[in-house]
Amino acid sequence: MTPKQRVYAQINHQETSPVPYTLTFETPDLARKLDAYYGDLAWRNRLDNHIVDAPMPHPLLGIPGERTGEAALIKDLFGAQWDLHKRPAHLVGPPLTSPELNGYTFPPISACFEPDWETAARAFIDAHPDHFVVASPGFGIFERTWVLRGFEDMLSDVVLEPAFYEGMVEAITDHQLQIVDRMLKVPLDGILFSDDWGYQDGVLIGVERWRKFIKPHLRRLYDRVHQAGRVTLNHVCGSVREIIPDIIEVGLDVLESVQPEASGMNPYDLKREFGSDITFWGGLGSQSTIPYGTPAEIKSEVTRLLREMGAGGGYILAPSKGIQPGTPPENMAALVESFVEQGASFSYSMNCE
Numbered sequence: 001m002t003p004k005q006r007v008y009a010q011i012n013h014q015e016t017s018p019v020p021y022t023l024t025f026e027t028p029d030l031a032r033k034l035d036a037y038y039g040d041l042a043w044r045n046r047l048d049n050h051i052v053d054a055p056m057p058h059p060l061l062g063i064p065g066e067r068t069g070e071a072a073l074i075k076d077l078f079g080a081q082w083d084l085h086k087r088p089a090h091l092v093g094p095p096l097t098s099p100e101l102n103g104y105t106f107p108p109i110s111a112c113f114e115p116d117w118e119t120a121a122r123a124f125i126d127a128h129p130d131h132f133v134v135a136s137p138g139f140g141i142f143e144r145t146w147v148l149r150g151f152e153d154m155l156s157d158v159v160l161e162p163a164f165y166e167g168m169v170e171a172i173t174d175h176q177l178q179i180v181d182r183m184l185k186v187p188l189d190g191i192l193f194s195d196d197w198g199y200q201d202g203v204l205i206g207v208e209r210w211r212k213f214i215k216p217h218l219r220r221l222y223d224r225v226h227q228a229g230r231v232t233l234n235h236v237c238g239s240v241r242e243i244i245p246d247i248i249e250v251g252l253d254v255l256e257s258v259q260p261e262a263s264g265m266n267p268y269d270l271k272r273e274f275g276s277d278i279t280f281w282g283g284l285g286s287q288s289t290i291p292y293g294t295p296a297e298i299k300s301e302v303t304r305l306l307r308e309m310g311a312g313g314g315y316i317l318a319p320s321k322g323i324q325p326g327t328p329p330e331n332m333a334a335l336v337e338s339f340v341e342q343g344a345s346f347s348y349s350m351n352c353e
Helices: 003-011 028-038 042-046 117-127 141-149 151-160 162-183 207-213 215-227 241-249 267-274 295-309 329-340
Strands: 051-053 073-075 081-083 090-093 132-135 190-194 231-236 254-257 279-284 315-319
Touching: 003 132, 003 315, 028 042, 028 329, 042 329, 117 132, 141 151, 141 162, 141 215, 151 162, 162 207, 162 215, 190 215, 207 215, 207 241, 215 231, 215 241, 241 267, 267 279, 267 295, 279 295, 295 315, 295 329
Parallel strands: 051 132, 132 190, 190 231, 231 254, 254 279, 279 315
Antiparallel strands: 073 081, 081 090
């Protein structure tokens, strides 16, 4: 099977050997540290991420750049001003200073795509025919609300200005649907949405408000992707255990991150409860096992994830976040080796630890 075929098989809840995986690095210097650890670049050729990212339509649809180390202000397509000197970039000037959409204009859809995006995306897909190719439309509908209003004002709006907030979410979704429609003109395998609804202990705006304001519009986005015959994937950090039945209901195929340190997000519990209805992508602790475990502990946890999460399909192996700065080189090496050495000898009949 090709990497693409393995990913589709897992989404269809079929076991594969090896289990598809992704392993990424938050900063380029981490990979260079691994070069030094191994003494050559051969390890890079061993990695074969099964899911690969085509270019985003426009970089200013998301966080607009990397940390620079010094003050650097930039304005995104929606009029929000960002300070890039920290990691990640900090929002310092939201465009809506009051709970009012009158007078605000969303960027034209043509401006949300770089002039050569379609050509570049098709070229990327052609260069990766055996891989599962996704692309992201940038900030999700919830995240876009705080980008437009600022985080504290967004939280106030949800409680004090619910009619405004509901109208803002609808307008954002209408705009994002137009972006997604254009993205679906190229033969991507799926659309990877990104919308961090959770923090470590729960849903940021509360479960009931999330269901009222966000859930109906997620259905609109997911329906549009499914109508085009593509897969829906969503990156979500934090604790979202309480709304997993909801995202299954509205049509999410793949939940990415599965942050095990967050409340209720133990991947093995999630697999037992929801594993027949959704595919989990992630689950290896980026705040715990990866930076603070031993290489042996990392390899043991990867083995358990493969056995338990991979049983019956519905799993893509990955850290819950890209490898973070400060991770010891020997731990990064343990990840590379345990991911790529699954091999055809892996058996789901092995006893779970």
